[in-house]
Amino acid sequence: xxxxxxxxxxxxxxxxxxxxxxxxxxxxxxxxxxxxxxxxxxxxxxxxxxxxxxxxxxxxxxxxxxxxxxxxxxxxxxxxxxxxxxxxxxxxxxxxxxxxxxxxxxxxxxxxxxxxxxxxxxxxxxxxxxxxxxxxxxxxxxx
Numbered sequence: 001x002x003x004x005x006x007x008x009x010x011x012x013x014x015x016x017x018x019x020x021x022x023x024x025x026x027x028x029x030x031x032x033x034x035x036x037x038x039x040x041x042x043x044x045x046x047x048x049x050x051x052x053x054x055x056x057x058x059x060x061x062x063x064x065x066x067x068x069x070x071x072x073x074x075x076x077x078x079x080x081x082x083x084x085x086x087x088x089x090x091x092x093x094x095x096x097x098x099x100x101x102x103x104x105x106x107x108x109x110x111x112x113x114x115x116x117x118x119x120x121x122x123x124x125x126x127x128x129x130x131x132x133x134x135x136x137x138x139x140x141x142x143x
Contacts, residue, residue, distance in 0.1 A: 001059050001060070001062050002059065002060040002062075003023075003059055004026070004037050004058055004059065004060050005037030005038050005040070005041055005057065006023070006037070006055070006057030006058055007056055007057055008023070008057060009021065009056075009057075009076075009078045020052065020053045020078070021053060021054055021056045021077075021078045022045060022053040022055050022056065022075050022076060022077050023055070023056060023058070023059060023075075023076045023078075024055055024057075024059070024073070024074065025058070025059045025060070025061050025062070025071070025073065025074045026059065026061045027061050027071050027072060027073045027074070028073035028075055029058050031073045037058035041055055041056065041057075041058070042054060042055065042056075043055050045075070053075075053077060059074075065127075066127060066128070067128075067131070068131065087120070099117065102115075102117075103115045
């Protein structure tokens with residue numbers, strides 16, 4: 001994901017001003033009627049509960065789903081505890097040991113809740129396998 005204007009959440013974490021910020025993709029920028037990525041920066045968005053977030057970054061459009069799907073507007077929020085997933089980047093060669101350690105930590109913070117994980121590369125691989133299979137079948141029948 002290429003940031004074309006503004007800053008990332010990682011850069012915000014350096015300061016104390018990181019809650020209620022949003023990064024949008026270019027498609028969302030266009031849907032909201034902002035003329036340019038730079039113009040969108042600093043603008044506020046509100047939901048039906050009147051909660052507001054400030055746009056701090058704009059991303060180039062990217063395929064979040066299959067390449068056959070059209071690119072949709074996306075808003076990434078940086079709100080404390082408003083997540084469904086944690087994304088971690090392992091820097092060691094012993095991933096199974098790291099996962100076991102994470103499972104222990106998770107159990108301490110969220111006792112009684114199931115620990116479930118997946119690898120993003122495997123998730124995307126599975127997503128595109130059916131498209132690759134379709135492409136092969138289509139090529140065979142076309143021939």
